[in-house]
Amino acid sequence: MPRADGPPEPVLVSACLLGRRCRYDGRENHDGVLERELARRGLRAVPCCPEEAGGLPTPRPPAWIERDDAEAVLDGRARVVTDAGADATAAFLAGARHALETCRAHGVRRAFLKERSPSCGVACTHVNDAVTPGPGVTAALLRRHGIEVEGVEGRRP
Numbered sequence: 001m002p003r004a005d006g007p008p009e010p011v012l013v014s015a016c017l018l019g020r021r022c023r024y025d026g027r028e029n030h031d032g033v034l035e036r037e038l039a040r041r042g043l044r045a046v047p048c049c050p051e052e053a054g055g056l057p058t059p060r061p062p063a064w065i066e067r068d069d070a071e072a073v074l075d076g077r078a079r080v081v082t083d084a085g086a087d088a089t090a091a092f093l094a095g096a097r098h099a100l101e102t103c104r105a106h107g108v109r110r111a112f113l114k115e116r117s118p119s120c121g122v123a124c125t126h127v128n129d130a131v132t133p134g135p136g137v138t139a140a141l142l143r144r145h146g147i148e149v150e151g152v153e154g155r156r157p
Contacts, residue, residue: 006064008044012103012111012147014120015047017154018050022049026059028112028152038112046106050119054095056088060103063088064118064126070140080118084127095119096138103147113139113142 009102016023019030038045052058061082065073073089080092096119103111113120113136121136139149 002139008042009110010046011038011043011106012048012099012106012113012142013038013045013149014054014078014106014112014113014114014117014152014154015049017112017152018045018047019046019049022052022058024051024058024062027037027066031152031154031156033156034112034152034154044049044111045112046102046108048102050095052095052114053098054091054093056091056095062087063138064129067128069093069127069132069134070137074144086156092119092137099138100141100145100147105148110129110148110150111139111142112150112152115153117143120151122149124151133148 008132016029017031019028021028045067066079066081068078079087113122115121117136118126118135119138122139124131124133125136128129142149
């Protein structure tokens with residue numbers, strides 16, 4: 001039900017889910033069902049691609065959490081690495097901080113993030129080049145700061 005008490009509630013949304021070509025491979029994960037549901041519920045999408053915001057190019061090499069989990073990355077005990085072994089931790093952390101700052105700037109309390117991403121995954125992400133239960137770096141940071149995160153697969157008409 002749309003809000004009747006003022007402007008639409010802002011929600012952070014992974015930019016690739018809104019059709020922006022910002023995935024690591026230069027593609028998108030447009031989810032028309034999500035867009036229509038947000039409109040129906042009176043929610044305003046605030047797009048964000050943490051990986052680009054952290055300074056990574058598009059396209060870019062695939063990356064994953066090297067070992068452990070996103071909490072360990074946030075705590076400085078693990079890294080995010082590319083498929084060639086390059087350390088991408090600083091960019092992933094910068095992107096996560098940018099997403100959090102975006103939430104604060106727009107009054108966002110909820111986020112809809114691309115599932116399985118090493119940044120945005122909510123229920124599962126990539127650890128050591130395998131899909132693993134647990135959040136990505138951005139989802140973990142947002143949760144730490146009280147933002148509700150929901151994983152979305154994407155690519156729905």
